[in-house]
Amino acid sequence: MDILTLFIVIPVLTITGLVLVRDIRQVRIVAAAGMGLQLILSAVLVYLYLSVRHSGNTDEMLFVRDLVWFKSLNIHYAVGADGISVAMIALTSLVVFAGIFASWEVDFLPKEFFISLILLATGVFGFFISIDLFTMFLFYELAVIPMYLLIGIWGSGPKEYSAMKLTLMLMGASALLLLGILGIYFNSAPDGGQLTFNIIEISRTTIPMSAQYLFFPLTFIGFGVLGALFPFHTWSPDGHSSAPTAVSMLHAGVLMKLGGYGAFRVAIFLMPEAAKELSWIFIILTSISVIYGAFGAIVQKDLKYINAYSSVSHCGLVLFAILMMNRTAMNGAIIQMISHGLMTALFFALIGMLYGRTHTRMINEMGGLMKVIPFLSVCYVLAGLASLGLPGLSGFVAEVTIFVGAFQHPDLFHRILTIVATTSIVITAVYILRVIAILLLGPVTNEHYNHFADAKWFEKVSAVTLISFVALIGLAPYWLSSMIGTSLQPVLEKIIAINPF
Amino acid sequence: MSLANFLVMRHELLLTAAALLVLMGEIFGDPLKKRSVNLLTVVLFSAVTIIGFLPSPPGSLFGGMYIATEMRLLMKNILNIGALLVIIQSVSWLSKDENSGKISEYYILLISTLIGMNFMISAGHFLMFYLGLELATIPAAALAAYDRYSNKSAEAGIKLILLSAFSSGILLYGLTMVYGTTGTLYFDEISDLLVNGNLQVLGFIFFFAGMAFKISIVPFHLWAADVYEGAPVNITSYLSVISKGAALFIFVIVLFSIFPVIIESWQKTIYVTAVLTMTIGNLFAIRQQNLKRFLAFSSISQAGYILLGIIGGNQLGMASVVYYLVVYIFSNLAAFGVVAAISNVKGKESIEEYNGLYQTNPGLSLVMLLALFSLAGIPPFAGFFGKFFLFTAAAQKGFYLLVLIALLNTIISLYYYLLVVKAMFINKSEAPIEKFRSDFPTRFALGICVAGIVITGFASIIFEVIKDMSYGI
Numbered sequence: 001m002d003i004l005t006l007f008i009v010i011p012v013l014t015i016t017g018l019v020l021v022r023d024i025r026q027v028r029i030v031a032a033a034g035m036g037l038q039l040i041l042s043a044v045l046v047y048l049y050l051s052v053r054h055s056g057n058t059d060e061m062l063f064v065r066d067l068v069w070f071k072s073l074n075i076h077y078a079v080g081a082d083g084i085s086v087a088m089i090a091l092t093s094l095v096v097f098a099g100i101f102a103s104w105e106v107d108f109l110p111k112e113f114f115i116s117l118i119l120l121a122t123g124v125f126g127f128f129i130s131i132d133l134f135t136m137f138l139f140y141e142l143a144v145i146p147m148y149l150l151i152g153i154w155g156s157g158p159k160e161y162s163a164m165k166l167t168l169m170l171m172g173a174s175a176l177l178l179l180g181i182l183g184i185y186f187n188s189a190p191d192g193g194q195l196t197f198n199i200i201e202i203s204r205t206t207i208p209m210s211a212q213y214l215f216f217p218l219t220f221i222g223f224g225v226l227g228a229l230f231p232f233h234t235w236s237p238d239g240h241s242s243a244p245t246a247v248s249m250l251h252a253g254v255l256m257k258l259g260g261y262g263a264f265r266v267a268i269f270l271m272p273e274a275a276k277e278l279s280w281i282f283i284i285l286t287s288i289s290v291i292y293g294a295f296g297a298i299v300q301k302d303l304k305y306i307n308a309y310s311s312v313s314h315c316g317l318v319l320f321a322i323l324m325m326n327r328t329a330m331n332g333a334i335i336q337m338i339s340h341g342l343m344t345a346l347f348f349a350l351i352g353m354l355y356g357r358t359h360t361r362m363i364n365e366m367g368g369l370m371k372v373i374p375f376l377s378v379c380y381v382l383a384g385l386a387s388l389g390l391p392g393l394s395g396f397v398a399e400v401t402i403f404v405g406a407f408q409h410p411d412l413f414h415r416i417l418t419i420v421a422t423t424s425i426v427i428t429a430v431y432i433l434r435v436i437a438i439l440l441l442g443p444v445t446n447e448h449y450n451h452f453a454d455a456k457w458f459e460k461v462s463a464v465t466l467i468s469f470v471a472l473i474g475l476a477p478y479w480l481s482s483m484i485g486t487s488l489q490p491v492l493e494k495i496i497a498i499n500p501f
Numbered sequence: 502m503s504l505a506n507f508l509v510m511r512h513e514l515l516l517t518a519a520a521l522l523v524l525m526g527e528i529f530g531d532p533l534k535k536r537s538v539n540l541l542t543v544v545l546f547s548a549v550t551i552i553g554f555l556p557s558p559p560g561s562l563f564g565g566m567y568i569a570t571e572m573r574l575l576m577k578n579i580l581n582i583g584a585l586l587v588i589i590q591s592v593s594w595l596s597k598d599e600n601s602g603k604i605s606e607y608y609i610l611l612i613s614t615l616i617g618m619n620f621m622i623s624a625g626h627f628l629m630f631y632l633g634l635e636l637a638t639i640p641a642a643a644l645a646a647y648d649r650y651s652n653k654s655a656e657a658g659i660k661l662i663l664l665s666a667f668s669s670g671i672l673l674y675g676l677t678m679v680y681g682t683t684g685t686l687y688f689d690e691i692s693d694l695l696v697n698g699n700l701q702v703l704g705f706i707f708f709f710a711g712m713a714f715k716i717s718i719v720p721f722h723l724w725a726a727d728v729y730e731g732a733p734v735n736i737t738s739y740l741s742v743i744s745k746g747a748a749l750f751i752f753v754i755v756l757f758s759i760f761p762v763i764i765e766s767w768q769k770t771i772y773v774t775a776v777l778t779m780t781i782g783n784l785f786a787i788r789q790q791n792l793k794r795f796l797a798f799s800s801i802s803q804a805g806y807i808l809l810g811i812i813g814g815n816q817l818g819m820a821s822v823v824y825y826l827v828v829y830i831f832s833n834l835a836a837f838g839v840v841a842a843i844s845n846v847k848g849k850e851s852i853e854e855y856n857g858l859y860q861t862n863p864g865l866s867l868v869m870l871l872a873l874f875s876l877a878g879i880p881p882f883a884g885f886f887g888k889f890f891l892f893t894a895a896a897q898k899g900f901y902l903l904v905l906i907a908l909l910n911t912i913i914s915l916y917y918y919l920l921v922v923k924a925m926f927i928n929k930s931e932a933p934i935e936k937f938r939s940d941f942p943t944r945f946a947l948g949i950c951v952a953g954i955v956i957t958g959f960a961s962i963i964f965e966v967i968k969d970m971s972y973g974i
Contacts, residue, residue: 070961072817072968073893134889138880145879148919152927160927164919171915175908178889182896182904214901 002065003045004079004129007089010038011122015115024110028100031114035097035121042093049086050479053486060200060490061131069134074196078132083487084334087480088128088261091338094469095253095345096121099246101462102349105356106154106244113154116146117246124254128261133181133197137174140262143255144170147239147247155242162242169235170226177222177262183215184270202270203490212274220267220275220282227259227319228312229282230289237296240308241361245352248304252311253345257337260318264333264491268322272494279323280413286323287417289316294427298434303351303361306431307344310387313424314340320421321402324414325495327488329405332398334484339394339473343386346466350380353459357452363435368444375455377440379463384432386470389425394473399425401481508557509569512577512619515552519545520612527605535601539592542608543942546588550581561625565687568625571970576750576823577619583743583830584615586949590838591735592942594845607647610640611739618747622754627676627686630751634672634715638665641744645732657731664724665714672711678704688759695762702766708755709770715748718808719777722801726785729797734844737793738837741800746826749807753822756811764814771812772903779805779910787917790851792840795917796833799876802914803829809907810891813898820968821890827963828875828887831953835872838947839865842939849934852921856930862937866925868947873918875954878911883958890964 014034021030052062061080069075081089099117106113123143130136144167151163181197187207188196196202207215225232236256240248268275293313300306314336321333353376354369355361370377386393389400406418444450455463473480507514519542526541553574561568588611595604617636624630639662646658680686682701683694695701710721717725729737760767782802789795807829810822842865844850859866875884888911892904957963 071965072820073890075961138885141880141885145874148922149926152923160923163927164916164923167919168912168916172909172912175905175912178892178908179896179901179905182893183901185893186896 002063002079003041003048004063004081005065006041007038007125007129008122010034010041011118011125014118015122018111018115018118021111024107027111027114028104031100031118034118035093035100038125039093039097042090045081046086046090049081049083050483053083053483058486060487064131066198074194075134076132076198077135078198079129079135080131080200081129083483083485084261084264085128087334087338087483088257089125091257091341092121092124092128092254094465095249095341098345098349098462098465099249101458102249102352103244103246104458106246108154113150113244116150117250120146120150120247120250120255124250124258127258131199133184133199133202133266136199136262136266137178137181140177140258141171141174143258144174147243147251147255150247151239151243154244154247156244157242158238159242162238166235166239169232173222173225173232175222176218180215180219180222180266183211183218184266187211187215199265199270203494206273207271209273212271213278216267216271216274216278219271220263223259223262223267224282224285224319225259227256227263228289228293228315229259229319230285230292230312230316233289233293233312233316236312237305237308240311240348241302241304245348245355248307248348248352249345252308252348253341256311256315257318257341260315260322260333260337263319264322264330268325269491269494272325272491273498275323275325276495276498279325283320283323283414283417286316286320287421289313290320290421290424291427294424294431297431298427301362301364303354303363303435303439304348306363306435307347307351310428310431311340311344313428314344314387317399317402317421317424321406324402324406324409326405326408327485327492328408329402330488330491331481331484332401332403332405335394335401335473335477335481336398338480339386339398339470342466342470342473343383343393343395346379346383346463346470347387349459349462349466350376350383353455353463354380358449363438366439366445367442368440369449370440371444372449372452373454375460376463379467380440381436382467382470384436386474388429388432392471392474394470394477397474397477397481505558505560506562508555509560509562510567510623511557512549512553512574512581513616513623515549516612516616516619519549520609520616523605523608523612535604536596538604538608539595543585543589543592546581546585546612550578550585553578553581563629565689566626566629567620567623568688569623572819572823573622573754575967575970576622579823579827579830580615580618580622580743580747580750583746583834584611584739586830586834586838586946587611587735587739587743589942589946590738590834590841593940594733594735594841597845603647607644610644613640614638614644614744618743618751621747621751624751625688627680627688630755631669631673631676634669637744637747638662638669638715641740644736645728645740647736648733651731653731654733655731657728660724660731661728668711668714668721671707671714675704675707675709675711678707688755692759692761695760697763697766702763705760705763705766706770709767712748712752712755713774716745716752716804717801718774718804719781719801722778722782725801726794726797730791730794734793734837734841734850737797738834738841741797742830742833742837745800745804746830749804749822749826753811753819757814757819761814768812768814771808772900775805775808775812775903776906777805778802778808779907780913783910783913783917786914787920790853792850792852792855792921795852795921796836796840799914799917800833802910803833803876805910806888806891806907809895809900809903812900812903813894815894815897816971817890817897817968818894820964820971821887821894823967823971824964825887825891827967828883828954828957831950831957832872832875832882832884835868835947835950835954836876838943838950839869839872842943842947843934846937846939847934852924854934855921855924856928857933858925861933861935865939868951869925870922871951871954873921877915877918879915881955881958883954883956886958886964
């Protein structure tokens with residue numbers, strides 16, 4: 001068995017194990033062990049990837065495994081990984097691992113909770129390793145549907161409404177996506193020959209322009225909804241705020257990245273010509289996402305809503321950078337995905353831990369937490385600083401790369417919108433610092449708070465894991481960006497072939 | 502009759518024999534052990550199902566009136582599996598005291614309708630087709646009225662018989678036009694003689710209306726909800742799964758083998774009715790509180806999706822229709838099986854009464870969850886693959902807009918399927934349905950359905966076999 005398939009097999013085995021065990025202690029241990037193993041495996045994968053690349057292998061995809069599944073339609077189970085998918089897989093394992101520990105104290109139907117959570121993770125892993133559009137789509141839907149139960153059963157607030165809204169919007173997006181995939185499939189061999197779902201094979205041909213004009217917007221919007229593209233982002237704040245902690249982490253940290261990754265891997269990579277022509281529409285929309293999300297975060301009072309809107313803003317930036325279609329910006333987009341995935345997961349984990357103590361998420365009902373729970377508060381400050389792009393943490397690296405890349409476009413349109421998007425950094429600083437000031441600093445507003453215990457061991461595991469990687473990327477970004485850089489080459493070659501820039 | 506002839510029409514002959522044996526069992530069996538008829542039927546029917554799968558050469562009988570090809574045999578086998586599941590699911594319901602005096606009637610009527618469907622599928626001549634159609638319909642009406650002291654059941658029976666008589670009349674009227682312009686009722690001769698004349702197209706439209714009634718395609722669907730609600734649950738599942746499946750099979754056969762000449766006409770007809778069927782079926786399903794009506798409307802919309810496989814008139818479409826019906830049989834019978842299990846033991850059928858079901862009956866809730874997700878087309882269950890192939894078949898012929906409409910409809914359907922999921926898993930209830938353990942036949946049938954839902958999708962061989970067989974009808 002190849003290493004990539006293991007990323008699906010281990011979660012499936014973990015789920016099987018969870019079905020078999022009885023009491024809550026065993027459930028926790030099995031879940032943590034399974035996802036711990038997954039984390040180790042992804043570390044091995046990064047190591048293998050780097051060593052194979054170092055030995056001079058320049059294939060587009062490594063660790064490729066291709067099995068025929070439905071022969072008559074040429075559907076394959078095809079997996080492969082390049083630097084980008086390896087990075088995303090590593091991110092996913094980290095966030096899932098941290099998520100398991102953040103939801104250590106789930107006591108209502110814990111077995112079902114962890115099963116659904118790991119099922120969701122299985123979908124995400126499968127999505128990132130797929131290089132066949134059919135399996136990719138299958139895993140995409142597999143990742144979305146457990147959300148309904150996770151939010152509906154274990155959520156809070158208007159959970160039924162949020163769960164239904166999120167599921168229907170994301171499945172609606174997948175409807176557009178499916179149509180786009182079918183369109184790509186039936187145009188994958190314009191000169192006759194075997195139709196294919198394989199991304200690499202399709203990328204070697206040029207899909208006819210008439211088809212591209214139709215299917216690029218479908219595919220891009222289909223993935224864009226998941227990446228919180230304005231005006232299809234409305235599922236995100238409701239969904240995130242109602243979801244339980246680990247689900248918010250996984251959702252904002254990883255699931256939204258499916259949107260950016262898919263838009264990059266499918267929409268732009270396979271249909272660069274139409275992307276070039278139509279990108280202006282989506283650049284405007286993503287700029288709105290960036291600014292609107294940031295402003296939205298300023299006026300919210302609920303910590304989760306603040307973070308959800310901030311995610312809209314940051315994920316908008318990912319799509320914005322992808323649409324810039326040059327090396328630097330795209331490199332930044334991938335780093336932003338990783339960086340945002342880590343820090344937003346950290347945010348949601350910390351919010352869950354705070355909520356577990358204060359039983360409120362309204363910032364004006366809390367205050368002075370720095371004095372009573374210093375560990376969690378310091379973590380929160382670190383997450384905030386990463387989010388507003390402080391040098392030394394991952395957010396800075398990502399955003400600087402994106403804006404430098406975007407500004408390389410010589411024309412006025414791109415430059416003005418880049419400047420507009422850049423202002424989001426300032427707005428981000430406003431809402432982050434405001435929350436820190438109200439929430440953590442100042443006098444302790446409620447004397448009840450003096451009895452709070454600081455982070456328990458499993459909370460520390462969760463937070464420290466995430467923070468160390470935020471700092472790692474911030475301090476030593478080069479290994480990551482070089483890993484991504486080689487894998488951007490095929491996309492860039494296709495783009496340059498259309499329009500030397 | 503030689504052995505070869507027997508093999509060619511073994512489905513019909515064996516089913517007839519089974520029906521007669523059940524009758525004998527009723528007459529000569531111990532009157533105090535009426536329930537042993539259940540066991541007898543299950544054993545006989547299993548044997549028929551297994552023998553049906555034995556390989557046999559294709560052939561035709563009665564001067565071409567009866568045709569058996571690989572594809573048609575496969576269709577019969579699929580129906581046999583479905584009917585077997587329905588029979589096993591019915592055992593616990595028939596074992597109730599109120600039904601003990603009429604167990605064998607149920608089986609004989611059910612098997613008779615199945616014989617009719619088999620003749621219909623093997624028809625090579627419109628006379629044979631019509632005989633099969635009537636044989637499939639009249640006992641079905643008697644089945645719908647099975648619970649004869651219940652007003653609703655009697656109403657269901659009378660509605661079914663009157664309306665199907667009416668629709669048969671319309672269908673026959675269409676056939677007279679076809680006969681009038683071609684001078685023959687043999688399928689192969691008609692297809693040679695059709696020239697896309699106006700009268701022929703009109704004849705097709707009438708034929709279509711008659712078939713649309715059987716498949717419950719909008720606007721010929723209004724009988725479905727009332728009949729499905731009134732009839733006992735197991736009969737509802739038989740009508741909405743097996744009857745509908747058979748009608749779809751024969752519809753595909755006739756369209757593909759007789760009417761390819763006027764493909765443009767029937768593509769337009771199907772386009773409009775498919776959009777209407779999906780949309781109206783879905784929108785009505787949202788409002789339903791009774792689970793039987795709910796599943797009735799959901800199955801109307803499912804028929805709409807299946808039309809997408811037919812519309813292209815291509816080989817992939819035919820394979821996807823047959824494949825989808827396999828998936829549909831497993832998924833819908835699982836859903837109906839759960840409804841029947843709960844209805845038989847607790848008498849509860851409304852969605853509200855399912856609140857909190859997961860807390861008390863996790864097994865049944867999970868089966869229902871799988872069934873609904875499969876019907877909604879959620880991976881990794883079989884329904885996802887089935888829908889994907891149907892949509893691919895339509896997209897292959899360039900019906901992208903229709904596929905988009907169908908996809909948006911699957912989102913609507915997801916909404917109401919999730920309402921049931923929400924009732925079972927999320928809603929709290931003061932008085933949930935108490936914990937109970939259903940009997941062995943019910944659990945066995947549900948187990949097969951679940952296995953079918955899970956395996957049919959992943960095991961690509963099932964689709965490939967169907968695809969390989971769908972070269973000619």
